[in-house]
Amino acid sequence: MAAIIEVYDLHKVLNKKKVLDGLSLSIQRGETFVLIGQSGVGKSVLLKHLIGLMRPDKGEIFIDGIQLDYDKPEIMSSLRSRFGMLFQGGALFDSLTVGENILFALEHLRPEMDQNEKLERMRRSLELVELPGIEDLMIASLSGGMMKRVALARAIVAEPEIVLFDEPTTGLDPITTATINDLIVDLKKKLAMTFVVVTHDIKSALFIGDRIGMLYRGQLLFEGTPEELKKTNNPYVKQFVEGRSQGPITEEYQKQLQTMKTLAQSGGEVWKNK
Ligand SMILES: Nc1ncnc2c1ncn2[C@@H]1O[C@H](COP(=O)(O)OP(=O)(O)OP(=O)(O)O)[C@@H](O)[C@H]1O
Ligand SMILES: [Mg+2]
Known part of the structure:
Protein backbone atom coordinates (compact mmCIF):
# COMPACT_ATOMS: atom_id res chain seq x y z
CA MET A 1 0.00 0.00 0.00
CA ALA A 2 1.19 3.51 -0.79
CA ALA A 3 0.97 6.37 1.70
CA ILE A 4 -1.61 9.00 0.76
CA ILE A 5 -0.73 11.26 3.70
CA GLU A 6 2.84 11.75 4.90
CA VAL A 7 3.78 14.10 7.69
CA TYR A 8 7.37 14.81 8.71
CA ASP A 9 8.55 16.52 11.89
CA LEU A 10 5.55 18.82 12.35
CA HIS A 11 5.84 21.61 14.94
CA LYS A 12 3.17 24.08 16.01
CA VAL A 13 3.07 26.43 18.99
CA LEU A 14 -0.32 27.89 19.96
CA ASN A 15 -0.80 30.15 22.98
CA LYS A 16 2.86 29.54 23.91
CA LYS A 17 2.15 25.81 24.16
CA LYS A 18 3.94 23.26 21.96
CA VAL A 19 0.85 21.55 20.56
CA LEU A 20 2.72 19.62 17.86
CA ASP A 21 6.32 18.85 18.71
CA GLY A 22 8.06 16.92 15.96
CA LEU A 23 5.12 14.76 14.91
CA SER A 24 5.57 12.34 12.00
CA LEU A 25 2.84 10.19 10.54
CA SER A 26 2.05 8.11 7.51
CA ILE A 27 -1.46 7.11 6.46
CA GLN A 28 -1.97 4.48 3.77
CA ARG A 29 -4.39 4.85 0.88
CA GLY A 30 -7.68 3.13 1.63
CA GLU A 31 -7.22 2.64 5.36
CA THR A 32 -9.22 4.00 8.30
CA PHE A 33 -6.72 5.67 10.58
CA VAL A 34 -8.06 6.67 13.99
CA LEU A 35 -6.39 9.34 16.05
CA ILE A 36 -7.02 9.14 19.79
CA GLY A 37 -5.89 11.27 22.69
CA GLN A 38 -7.08 13.36 25.58
CA SER A 39 -9.06 16.54 25.22
CA GLY A 40 -6.82 19.46 24.30
CA VAL A 41 -3.91 17.29 23.15
CA GLY A 42 -4.04 18.65 19.58
CA LYS A 43 -6.15 16.20 17.57
CA SER A 44 -8.24 18.87 15.83
CA VAL A 45 -5.11 20.97 15.30
CA LEU A 46 -3.45 18.03 13.51
CA LEU A 47 -6.50 17.50 11.25
CA LYS A 48 -6.49 21.20 10.36
CA HIS A 49 -2.84 20.89 9.35
CA LEU A 50 -3.57 17.90 7.10
CA ILE A 51 -6.20 19.83 5.14
CA GLY A 52 -4.09 22.99 5.03
CA LEU A 53 -6.31 25.12 7.29
CA MET A 54 -3.37 25.65 9.67
CA ARG A 55 0.22 26.32 8.71
CA PRO A 56 2.93 24.56 10.74
CA ASP A 57 5.84 26.45 12.29
CA LYS A 58 8.08 23.72 10.89
CA GLY A 59 7.68 20.41 9.10
CA GLU A 60 6.34 19.01 5.86
CA ILE A 61 3.08 17.46 4.72
CA PHE A 62 2.62 15.49 1.50
CA ILE A 63 -0.75 14.49 0.07
CA ASP A 64 -0.37 11.75 -2.51
CA GLY A 65 3.24 12.81 -2.96
CA ILE A 66 2.45 16.53 -3.44
CA GLN A 67 3.82 18.83 -0.77
CA LEU A 68 1.54 21.43 0.84
CA ASP A 69 2.95 24.77 -0.28
CA TYR A 70 1.33 27.56 1.70
CA ASP A 71 2.52 30.28 -0.66
CA LYS A 72 0.87 28.69 -3.70
CA PRO A 73 -2.93 29.12 -3.47
CA GLU A 74 -3.54 26.97 -6.60
CA ILE A 75 -1.72 23.99 -5.08
CA MET A 76 -3.49 24.49 -1.75
CA SER A 77 -6.98 24.68 -3.25
CA SER A 78 -6.41 21.71 -5.54
CA LEU A 79 -5.18 19.66 -2.57
CA ARG A 80 -8.08 20.80 -0.38
CA SER A 81 -10.58 19.70 -3.01
CA ARG A 82 -9.36 16.12 -2.50
CA PHE A 83 -10.63 16.21 1.08
CA GLY A 84 -14.02 16.01 2.73
CA MET A 85 -14.31 17.08 6.33
CA LEU A 86 -16.75 16.48 9.13
CA PHE A 87 -16.03 19.26 11.60
CA GLN A 88 -16.22 18.80 15.35
CA GLY A 89 -19.74 19.88 16.30
CA GLY A 90 -21.04 19.34 12.75
CA ALA A 91 -20.83 22.98 11.64
CA LEU A 92 -24.12 22.81 9.72
CA PHE A 93 -26.04 25.96 8.86
CA ASP A 94 -29.13 26.02 11.09
CA SER A 95 -31.05 28.42 8.89
CA LEU A 96 -30.72 26.24 5.78
CA THR A 97 -32.36 22.97 4.83
CA VAL A 98 -30.54 19.64 4.83
CA GLY A 99 -30.29 19.72 1.02
CA GLU A 100 -28.99 23.29 0.95
CA ASN A 101 -26.31 22.38 3.49
CA ILE A 102 -25.08 19.52 1.34
CA LEU A 103 -25.29 21.51 -1.90
CA PHE A 104 -23.21 24.23 -0.26
CA ALA A 105 -20.25 21.82 -0.10
CA LEU A 106 -20.69 20.86 -3.75
CA GLU A 107 -20.95 24.47 -4.88
CA HIS A 108 -17.74 25.21 -3.05
CA LEU A 109 -15.76 22.12 -4.08
CA ARG A 110 -17.23 21.35 -7.53
CA PRO A 111 -18.43 24.71 -8.89
CA GLU A 112 -18.23 23.49 -12.48
CA MET A 113 -20.72 20.65 -11.93
CA ASP A 114 -24.12 20.96 -13.58
CA GLN A 115 -27.07 21.74 -11.30
CA ASN A 116 -28.97 18.51 -12.01
CA GLU A 117 -25.93 16.44 -11.23
CA LYS A 118 -25.44 18.38 -7.99
CA LEU A 119 -29.03 17.60 -6.97
CA GLU A 120 -28.57 13.96 -7.89
CA ARG A 121 -25.34 13.70 -5.85
CA MET A 122 -26.99 15.43 -2.89
CA ARG A 123 -29.88 12.93 -2.88
CA ARG A 124 -27.51 10.00 -3.31
CA SER A 125 -25.36 11.15 -0.35
CA LEU A 126 -28.48 11.19 1.85
CA GLU A 127 -29.27 7.64 0.74
CA LEU A 128 -25.74 6.58 1.68
CA VAL A 129 -26.21 7.86 5.24
CA GLU A 130 -29.63 6.16 5.40
CA LEU A 131 -31.67 9.36 5.43
CA PRO A 132 -33.23 9.27 1.96
CA GLY A 133 -35.64 12.03 1.04
CA ILE A 134 -35.06 14.40 3.97
CA GLU A 135 -33.49 17.19 1.90
CA ASP A 136 -36.29 19.69 2.58
CA LEU A 137 -36.15 19.44 6.38
CA MET A 138 -34.63 22.29 8.37
CA ILE A 139 -31.42 21.46 10.26
CA ALA A 140 -32.92 22.74 13.52
CA SER A 141 -35.62 20.06 13.36
CA LEU A 142 -33.13 17.15 13.40
CA SER A 143 -31.90 15.04 16.33
CA GLY A 144 -28.17 14.96 17.19
CA GLY A 145 -27.68 11.61 15.48
CA MET A 146 -29.42 12.81 12.29
CA MET A 147 -27.27 15.94 12.27
CA LYS A 148 -24.11 13.81 12.39
CA ARG A 149 -25.44 11.79 9.45
CA VAL A 150 -26.14 14.95 7.45
CA ALA A 151 -22.65 16.23 8.30
CA LEU A 152 -21.35 12.88 7.06
CA ALA A 153 -23.35 13.20 3.82
CA ARG A 154 -21.90 16.68 3.31
CA ALA A 155 -18.36 15.37 3.91
CA ILE A 156 -18.63 12.65 1.24
CA VAL A 157 -20.88 14.32 -1.35
CA ALA A 158 -18.04 15.59 -3.54
CA GLU A 159 -16.54 12.07 -3.58
CA PRO A 160 -13.26 13.11 -1.99
CA GLU A 161 -10.28 10.76 -1.81
CA ILE A 162 -9.74 11.46 1.90
CA VAL A 163 -12.39 12.16 4.54
CA LEU A 164 -11.42 13.68 7.88
CA PHE A 165 -13.89 13.09 10.72
CA ASP A 166 -13.47 15.18 13.85
CA GLU A 167 -15.36 13.46 16.67
CA PRO A 168 -18.19 11.92 14.61
CA THR A 169 -19.90 10.41 17.68
CA THR A 170 -19.20 12.81 20.54
CA GLY A 171 -22.32 13.84 22.40
CA LEU A 172 -24.39 10.91 21.13
CA ASP A 173 -25.97 8.16 23.24
CA PRO A 174 -24.29 4.71 23.11
CA ILE A 175 -26.81 3.22 20.68
CA THR A 176 -26.68 6.12 18.25
CA THR A 177 -22.88 6.05 18.56
CA ALA A 178 -22.89 2.37 17.56
CA THR A 179 -25.12 3.03 14.54
CA ILE A 180 -22.88 5.88 13.35
CA ASN A 181 -19.83 3.61 13.76
CA ASP A 182 -21.60 0.90 11.72
CA LEU A 183 -22.33 3.51 9.08
CA ILE A 184 -18.69 4.63 8.93
CA VAL A 185 -17.54 1.01 8.47
CA ASP A 186 -20.25 0.46 5.85
CA LEU A 187 -19.35 3.64 3.93
CA LYS A 188 -15.73 2.60 3.97
CA LYS A 189 -16.68 -0.66 2.24
CA LYS A 190 -18.83 1.07 -0.37
CA LEU A 191 -16.56 4.01 -1.17
CA ALA A 192 -12.91 3.73 -2.14
CA MET A 193 -11.74 6.44 0.24
CA THR A 194 -9.19 6.96 3.01
CA PHE A 195 -10.72 7.86 6.37
CA VAL A 196 -8.97 9.73 9.17
CA VAL A 197 -11.12 9.74 12.29
CA VAL A 198 -10.48 11.67 15.50
CA THR A 199 -12.13 10.43 18.65
CA HIS A 200 -11.54 10.14 22.36
CA ASP A 201 -13.95 7.21 22.49
CA ILE A 202 -11.71 4.17 22.70
CA LYS A 203 -14.53 1.73 21.94
CA SER A 204 -15.30 3.51 18.67
CA ALA A 205 -11.59 3.63 17.81
CA LEU A 206 -11.19 -0.13 18.25
CA PHE A 207 -14.32 -0.82 16.22
CA ILE A 208 -13.69 1.34 13.16
CA GLY A 209 -9.89 1.63 12.98
CA ASP A 210 -7.57 -0.35 10.71
CA ARG A 211 -4.80 1.43 12.57
CA ILE A 212 -4.85 3.68 15.60
CA GLY A 213 -2.46 6.44 16.62
CA MET A 214 -2.34 8.05 20.05
CA LEU A 215 -1.31 11.69 20.30
CA TYR A 216 0.50 12.74 23.45
CA ARG A 217 2.77 15.72 24.14
CA GLY A 218 2.89 16.73 20.50
CA GLN A 219 3.90 13.38 19.06
CA LEU A 220 2.43 10.00 18.18
CA LEU A 221 3.13 7.97 21.30
CA PHE A 222 1.65 4.82 19.83
CA GLU A 223 0.78 3.58 16.35
CA GLY A 224 -0.66 0.15 15.60
CA THR A 225 -3.64 -2.06 14.93
CA PRO A 226 -6.57 -2.35 17.39
CA GLU A 227 -5.12 -5.72 18.50
CA GLU A 228 -1.74 -4.15 19.17
CA LEU A 229 -3.37 -1.31 21.08
CA LYS A 230 -5.20 -3.74 23.34
CA LYS A 231 -1.95 -5.59 24.07
CA THR A 232 0.33 -2.58 24.58
CA ASN A 233 2.51 -2.35 27.65
CA ASN A 234 3.11 1.37 27.34
CA PRO A 235 1.77 2.71 30.67
CA TYR A 236 0.57 6.03 29.16
CA VAL A 237 -1.36 4.30 26.39
CA LYS A 238 -2.72 1.74 28.85
CA GLN A 239 -4.06 4.44 31.14
CA PHE A 240 -5.91 6.03 28.25
CA VAL A 241 -7.23 2.75 26.86
CA GLU A 242 -8.44 1.61 30.27
CA GLY A 243 -9.85 5.06 31.08
N1 LIG B 1 -6.81 28.62 16.68
C1 LIG B 1 -6.20 28.43 17.87
N2 LIG B 1 -5.56 29.44 18.48
C2 LIG B 1 -4.93 29.24 19.65
N3 LIG B 1 -4.89 28.07 20.30
C3 LIG B 1 -5.50 27.03 19.75
C4 LIG B 1 -6.20 27.14 18.50
N4 LIG B 1 -6.73 25.94 18.19
C5 LIG B 1 -6.37 25.12 19.19
N5 LIG B 1 -5.65 25.76 20.12
C6 LIG B 1 -5.07 25.16 21.33
O1 LIG B 1 -4.35 24.00 20.93
C7 LIG B 1 -4.51 22.94 21.86
C8 LIG B 1 -5.06 21.71 21.17
O2 LIG B 1 -6.39 21.96 20.74
P1 LIG B 1 -7.27 20.92 19.92
O3 LIG B 1 -8.55 21.61 19.61
O4 LIG B 1 -6.50 20.39 18.77
O5 LIG B 1 -7.49 19.76 20.98
P2 LIG B 1 -8.26 18.38 20.77
O6 LIG B 1 -7.27 17.28 21.00
O7 LIG B 1 -8.98 18.40 19.46
O8 LIG B 1 -9.29 18.39 22.00
P3 LIG B 1 -10.85 17.95 22.08
O9 LIG B 1 -10.82 16.45 22.26
O10 LIG B 1 -11.33 18.64 23.30
O11 LIG B 1 -11.52 18.38 20.84
C9 LIG B 1 -5.43 23.50 22.95
O12 LIG B 1 -4.61 23.94 24.01
C10 LIG B 1 -6.12 24.65 22.30
O13 LIG B 1 -6.46 25.63 23.23
MG1 LIG C 1 -10.93 18.51 18.93
Missing part, protein backbone atom coordinates in the same frame (compact mmCIF):
# COMPACT_ATOMS: atom_id res chain seq x y z
CA ARG A 244 -8.25 5.21 34.52
CA SER A 245 -8.00 8.46 36.47
CA GLN A 246 -4.74 7.29 38.08
CA GLY A 247 -1.58 6.70 36.07
CA PRO A 248 1.42 8.39 34.43
CA ILE A 249 -0.68 10.84 32.36
CA THR A 250 -2.34 12.20 35.52
CA GLU A 251 0.96 12.26 37.40
CA GLU A 252 2.61 14.31 34.68
CA TYR A 253 -0.35 16.65 34.53
CA GLN A 254 -0.22 17.20 38.29
CA LYS A 255 3.52 17.95 38.11
CA GLN A 256 2.87 20.57 35.42
CA LEU A 257 0.11 22.08 37.53
CA GLN A 258 2.42 22.22 40.53
CA THR A 259 5.13 23.98 38.50
CA MET A 260 2.59 26.55 37.35
CA LYS A 261 1.36 27.15 40.90
CA THR A 262 4.91 27.57 42.19
CA LEU A 263 5.69 30.00 39.41
CA ALA A 264 2.50 31.94 40.11
CA GLN A 265 3.31 32.22 43.80
CA SER A 266 6.77 33.54 43.01
CA GLY A 267 5.28 36.14 40.66
CA GLY A 268 6.54 34.19 37.63
CA GLU A 269 5.78 34.72 33.98
CA VAL A 270 3.07 32.10 33.52
CA TRP A 271 0.04 34.06 34.71
CA LYS A 272 1.29 37.45 33.59
CA ASN A 273 1.41 36.26 30.01
CA LYS A 274 -2.13 34.91 29.93
Whole structure:
Protein backbone atom coordinates (compact mmCIF):
# COMPACT_ATOMS: atom_id res chain seq x y z
CA MET A 1 0.00 0.00 0.00
CA ALA A 2 1.19 3.51 -0.79
CA ALA A 3 0.97 6.37 1.70
CA ILE A 4 -1.61 9.00 0.76
CA ILE A 5 -0.73 11.26 3.70
CA GLU A 6 2.84 11.75 4.90
CA VAL A 7 3.78 14.10 7.69
CA TYR A 8 7.37 14.81 8.71
CA ASP A 9 8.55 16.52 11.89
CA LEU A 10 5.55 18.82 12.35
CA HIS A 11 5.84 21.61 14.94
CA LYS A 12 3.17 24.08 16.01
CA VAL A 13 3.07 26.43 18.99
CA LEU A 14 -0.32 27.89 19.96
CA ASN A 15 -0.80 30.15 22.98
CA LYS A 16 2.86 29.54 23.91
CA LYS A 17 2.15 25.81 24.16
CA LYS A 18 3.94 23.26 21.96
CA VAL A 19 0.85 21.55 20.56
CA LEU A 20 2.72 19.62 17.86
CA ASP A 21 6.32 18.85 18.71
CA GLY A 22 8.06 16.92 15.96
CA LEU A 23 5.12 14.76 14.91
CA SER A 24 5.57 12.34 12.00
CA LEU A 25 2.84 10.19 10.54
CA SER A 26 2.05 8.11 7.51
CA ILE A 27 -1.46 7.11 6.46
CA GLN A 28 -1.97 4.48 3.77
CA ARG A 29 -4.39 4.85 0.88
CA GLY A 30 -7.68 3.13 1.63
CA GLU A 31 -7.22 2.64 5.36
CA THR A 32 -9.22 4.00 8.30
CA PHE A 33 -6.72 5.67 10.58
CA VAL A 34 -8.06 6.67 13.99
CA LEU A 35 -6.39 9.34 16.05
CA ILE A 36 -7.02 9.14 19.79
CA GLY A 37 -5.89 11.27 22.69
CA GLN A 38 -7.08 13.36 25.58
CA SER A 39 -9.06 16.54 25.22
CA GLY A 40 -6.82 19.46 24.30
CA VAL A 41 -3.91 17.29 23.15
CA GLY A 42 -4.04 18.65 19.58
CA LYS A 43 -6.15 16.20 17.57
CA SER A 44 -8.24 18.87 15.83
CA VAL A 45 -5.11 20.97 15.30
CA LEU A 46 -3.45 18.03 13.51
CA LEU A 47 -6.50 17.50 11.25
CA LYS A 48 -6.49 21.20 10.36
CA HIS A 49 -2.84 20.89 9.35
CA LEU A 50 -3.57 17.90 7.10
CA ILE A 51 -6.20 19.83 5.14
CA GLY A 52 -4.09 22.99 5.03
CA LEU A 53 -6.31 25.12 7.29
CA MET A 54 -3.37 25.65 9.67
CA ARG A 55 0.22 26.32 8.71
CA PRO A 56 2.93 24.56 10.74
CA ASP A 57 5.84 26.45 12.29
CA LYS A 58 8.08 23.72 10.89
CA GLY A 59 7.68 20.41 9.10
CA GLU A 60 6.34 19.01 5.86
CA ILE A 61 3.08 17.46 4.72
CA PHE A 62 2.62 15.49 1.50
CA ILE A 63 -0.75 14.49 0.07
CA ASP A 64 -0.37 11.75 -2.51
CA GLY A 65 3.24 12.81 -2.96
CA ILE A 66 2.45 16.53 -3.44
CA GLN A 67 3.82 18.83 -0.77
CA LEU A 68 1.54 21.43 0.84
CA ASP A 69 2.95 24.77 -0.28
CA TYR A 70 1.33 27.56 1.70
CA ASP A 71 2.52 30.28 -0.66
CA LYS A 72 0.87 28.69 -3.70
CA PRO A 73 -2.93 29.12 -3.47
CA GLU A 74 -3.54 26.97 -6.60
CA ILE A 75 -1.72 23.99 -5.08
CA MET A 76 -3.49 24.49 -1.75
CA SER A 77 -6.98 24.68 -3.25
CA SER A 78 -6.41 21.71 -5.54
CA LEU A 79 -5.18 19.66 -2.57
CA ARG A 80 -8.08 20.80 -0.38
CA SER A 81 -10.58 19.70 -3.01
CA ARG A 82 -9.36 16.12 -2.50
CA PHE A 83 -10.63 16.21 1.08
CA GLY A 84 -14.02 16.01 2.73
CA MET A 85 -14.31 17.08 6.33
CA LEU A 86 -16.75 16.48 9.13
CA PHE A 87 -16.03 19.26 11.60
CA GLN A 88 -16.22 18.80 15.35
CA GLY A 89 -19.74 19.88 16.30
CA GLY A 90 -21.04 19.34 12.75
CA ALA A 91 -20.83 22.98 11.64
CA LEU A 92 -24.12 22.81 9.72
CA PHE A 93 -26.04 25.96 8.86
CA ASP A 94 -29.13 26.02 11.09
CA SER A 95 -31.05 28.42 8.89
CA LEU A 96 -30.72 26.24 5.78
CA THR A 97 -32.36 22.97 4.83
CA VAL A 98 -30.54 19.64 4.83
CA GLY A 99 -30.29 19.72 1.02
CA GLU A 100 -28.99 23.29 0.95
CA ASN A 101 -26.31 22.38 3.49
CA ILE A 102 -25.08 19.52 1.34
CA LEU A 103 -25.29 21.51 -1.90
CA PHE A 104 -23.21 24.23 -0.26
CA ALA A 105 -20.25 21.82 -0.10
CA LEU A 106 -20.69 20.86 -3.75
CA GLU A 107 -20.95 24.47 -4.88
CA HIS A 108 -17.74 25.21 -3.05
CA LEU A 109 -15.76 22.12 -4.08
CA ARG A 110 -17.23 21.35 -7.53
CA PRO A 111 -18.43 24.71 -8.89
CA GLU A 112 -18.23 23.49 -12.48
CA MET A 113 -20.72 20.65 -11.93
CA ASP A 114 -24.12 20.96 -13.58
CA GLN A 115 -27.07 21.74 -11.30
CA ASN A 116 -28.97 18.51 -12.01
CA GLU A 117 -25.93 16.44 -11.23
CA LYS A 118 -25.44 18.38 -7.99
CA LEU A 119 -29.03 17.60 -6.97
CA GLU A 120 -28.57 13.96 -7.89
CA ARG A 121 -25.34 13.70 -5.85
CA MET A 122 -26.99 15.43 -2.89
CA ARG A 123 -29.88 12.93 -2.88
CA ARG A 124 -27.51 10.00 -3.31
CA SER A 125 -25.36 11.15 -0.35
CA LEU A 126 -28.48 11.19 1.85
CA GLU A 127 -29.27 7.64 0.74
CA LEU A 128 -25.74 6.58 1.68
CA VAL A 129 -26.21 7.86 5.24
CA GLU A 130 -29.63 6.16 5.40
CA LEU A 131 -31.67 9.36 5.43
CA PRO A 132 -33.23 9.27 1.96
CA GLY A 133 -35.64 12.03 1.04
CA ILE A 134 -35.06 14.40 3.97
CA GLU A 135 -33.49 17.19 1.90
CA ASP A 136 -36.29 19.69 2.58
CA LEU A 137 -36.15 19.44 6.38
CA MET A 138 -34.63 22.29 8.37
CA ILE A 139 -31.42 21.46 10.26
CA ALA A 140 -32.92 22.74 13.52
CA SER A 141 -35.62 20.06 13.36
CA LEU A 142 -33.13 17.15 13.40
CA SER A 143 -31.90 15.04 16.33
CA GLY A 144 -28.17 14.96 17.19
CA GLY A 145 -27.68 11.61 15.48
CA MET A 146 -29.42 12.81 12.29
CA MET A 147 -27.27 15.94 12.27
CA LYS A 148 -24.11 13.81 12.39
CA ARG A 149 -25.44 11.79 9.45
CA VAL A 150 -26.14 14.95 7.45
CA ALA A 151 -22.65 16.23 8.30
CA LEU A 152 -21.35 12.88 7.06
CA ALA A 153 -23.35 13.20 3.82
CA ARG A 154 -21.90 16.68 3.31
CA ALA A 155 -18.36 15.37 3.91
CA ILE A 156 -18.63 12.65 1.24
CA VAL A 157 -20.88 14.32 -1.35
CA ALA A 158 -18.04 15.59 -3.54
CA GLU A 159 -16.54 12.07 -3.58
CA PRO A 160 -13.26 13.11 -1.99
CA GLU A 161 -10.28 10.76 -1.81
CA ILE A 162 -9.74 11.46 1.90
CA VAL A 163 -12.39 12.16 4.54
CA LEU A 164 -11.42 13.68 7.88
CA PHE A 165 -13.89 13.09 10.72
CA ASP A 166 -13.47 15.18 13.85
CA GLU A 167 -15.36 13.46 16.67
CA PRO A 168 -18.19 11.92 14.61
CA THR A 169 -19.90 10.41 17.68
CA THR A 170 -19.20 12.81 20.54
CA GLY A 171 -22.32 13.84 22.40
CA LEU A 172 -24.39 10.91 21.13
CA ASP A 173 -25.97 8.16 23.24
CA PRO A 174 -24.29 4.71 23.11
CA ILE A 175 -26.81 3.22 20.68
CA THR A 176 -26.68 6.12 18.25
CA THR A 177 -22.88 6.05 18.56
CA ALA A 178 -22.89 2.37 17.56
CA THR A 179 -25.12 3.03 14.54
CA ILE A 180 -22.88 5.88 13.35
CA ASN A 181 -19.83 3.61 13.76
CA ASP A 182 -21.60 0.90 11.72
CA LEU A 183 -22.33 3.51 9.08
CA ILE A 184 -18.69 4.63 8.93
CA VAL A 185 -17.54 1.01 8.47
CA ASP A 186 -20.25 0.46 5.85
CA LEU A 187 -19.35 3.64 3.93
CA LYS A 188 -15.73 2.60 3.97
CA LYS A 189 -16.68 -0.66 2.24
CA LYS A 190 -18.83 1.07 -0.37
CA LEU A 191 -16.56 4.01 -1.17
CA ALA A 192 -12.91 3.73 -2.14
CA MET A 193 -11.74 6.44 0.24
CA THR A 194 -9.19 6.96 3.01
CA PHE A 195 -10.72 7.86 6.37
CA VAL A 196 -8.97 9.73 9.17
CA VAL A 197 -11.12 9.74 12.29
CA VAL A 198 -10.48 11.67 15.50
CA THR A 199 -12.13 10.43 18.65
CA HIS A 200 -11.54 10.14 22.36
CA ASP A 201 -13.95 7.21 22.49
CA ILE A 202 -11.71 4.17 22.70
CA LYS A 203 -14.53 1.73 21.94
CA SER A 204 -15.30 3.51 18.67
CA ALA A 205 -11.59 3.63 17.81
CA LEU A 206 -11.19 -0.13 18.25
CA PHE A 207 -14.32 -0.82 16.22
CA ILE A 208 -13.69 1.34 13.16
CA GLY A 209 -9.89 1.63 12.98
CA ASP A 210 -7.57 -0.35 10.71
CA ARG A 211 -4.80 1.43 12.57
CA ILE A 212 -4.85 3.68 15.60
CA GLY A 213 -2.46 6.44 16.62
CA MET A 214 -2.34 8.05 20.05
CA LEU A 215 -1.31 11.69 20.30
CA TYR A 216 0.50 12.74 23.45
CA ARG A 217 2.77 15.72 24.14
CA GLY A 218 2.89 16.73 20.50
CA GLN A 219 3.90 13.38 19.06
CA LEU A 220 2.43 10.00 18.18
CA LEU A 221 3.13 7.97 21.30
CA PHE A 222 1.65 4.82 19.83
CA GLU A 223 0.78 3.58 16.35
CA GLY A 224 -0.66 0.15 15.60
CA THR A 225 -3.64 -2.06 14.93
CA PRO A 226 -6.57 -2.35 17.39
CA GLU A 227 -5.12 -5.72 18.50
CA GLU A 228 -1.74 -4.15 19.17
CA LEU A 229 -3.37 -1.31 21.08
CA LYS A 230 -5.20 -3.74 23.34
CA LYS A 231 -1.95 -5.59 24.07
CA THR A 232 0.33 -2.58 24.58
CA ASN A 233 2.51 -2.35 27.65
CA ASN A 234 3.11 1.37 27.34
CA PRO A 235 1.77 2.71 30.67
CA TYR A 236 0.57 6.03 29.16
CA VAL A 237 -1.36 4.30 26.39
CA LYS A 238 -2.72 1.74 28.85
CA GLN A 239 -4.06 4.44 31.14
CA PHE A 240 -5.91 6.03 28.25
CA VAL A 241 -7.23 2.75 26.86
CA GLU A 242 -8.44 1.61 30.27
CA GLY A 243 -9.85 5.06 31.08
CA ARG A 244 -8.25 5.21 34.52
CA SER A 245 -8.00 8.46 36.47
CA GLN A 246 -4.74 7.29 38.08
CA GLY A 247 -1.58 6.70 36.07
CA PRO A 248 1.42 8.39 34.43
CA ILE A 249 -0.68 10.84 32.36
CA THR A 250 -2.34 12.20 35.52
CA GLU A 251 0.96 12.26 37.40
CA GLU A 252 2.61 14.31 34.68
CA TYR A 253 -0.35 16.65 34.53
CA GLN A 254 -0.22 17.20 38.29
CA LYS A 255 3.52 17.95 38.11
CA GLN A 256 2.87 20.57 35.42
CA LEU A 257 0.11 22.08 37.53
CA GLN A 258 2.42 22.22 40.53
CA THR A 259 5.13 23.98 38.50
CA MET A 260 2.59 26.55 37.35
CA LYS A 261 1.36 27.15 40.90
CA THR A 262 4.91 27.57 42.19
CA LEU A 263 5.69 30.00 39.41
CA ALA A 264 2.50 31.94 40.11
CA GLN A 265 3.31 32.22 43.80
CA SER A 266 6.77 33.54 43.01
CA GLY A 267 5.28 36.14 40.66
CA GLY A 268 6.54 34.19 37.63
CA GLU A 269 5.78 34.72 33.98
CA VAL A 270 3.07 32.10 33.52
CA TRP A 271 0.04 34.06 34.71
CA LYS A 272 1.29 37.45 33.59
CA ASN A 273 1.41 36.26 30.01
CA LYS A 274 -2.13 34.91 29.93
N1 LIG B 1 -6.81 28.62 16.68
C1 LIG B 1 -6.20 28.43 17.87
N2 LIG B 1 -5.56 29.44 18.48
C2 LIG B 1 -4.93 29.24 19.65
N3 LIG B 1 -4.89 28.07 20.30
C3 LIG B 1 -5.50 27.03 19.75
C4 LIG B 1 -6.20 27.14 18.50
N4 LIG B 1 -6.73 25.94 18.19
C5 LIG B 1 -6.37 25.12 19.19
N5 LIG B 1 -5.65 25.76 20.12
C6 LIG B 1 -5.07 25.16 21.33
O1 LIG B 1 -4.35 24.00 20.93
C7 LIG B 1 -4.51 22.94 21.86
C8 LIG B 1 -5.06 21.71 21.17
O2 LIG B 1 -6.39 21.96 20.74
P1 LIG B 1 -7.27 20.92 19.92
O3 LIG B 1 -8.55 21.61 19.61
O4 LIG B 1 -6.50 20.39 18.77
O5 LIG B 1 -7.49 19.76 20.98
P2 LIG B 1 -8.26 18.38 20.77
O6 LIG B 1 -7.27 17.28 21.00
O7 LIG B 1 -8.98 18.40 19.46
O8 LIG B 1 -9.29 18.39 22.00
P3 LIG B 1 -10.85 17.95 22.08
O9 LIG B 1 -10.82 16.45 22.26
O10 LIG B 1 -11.33 18.64 23.30
O11 LIG B 1 -11.52 18.38 20.84
C9 LIG B 1 -5.43 23.50 22.95
O12 LIG B 1 -4.61 23.94 24.01
C10 LIG B 1 -6.12 24.65 22.30
O13 LIG B 1 -6.46 25.63 23.23
MG1 LIG C 1 -10.93 18.51 18.93
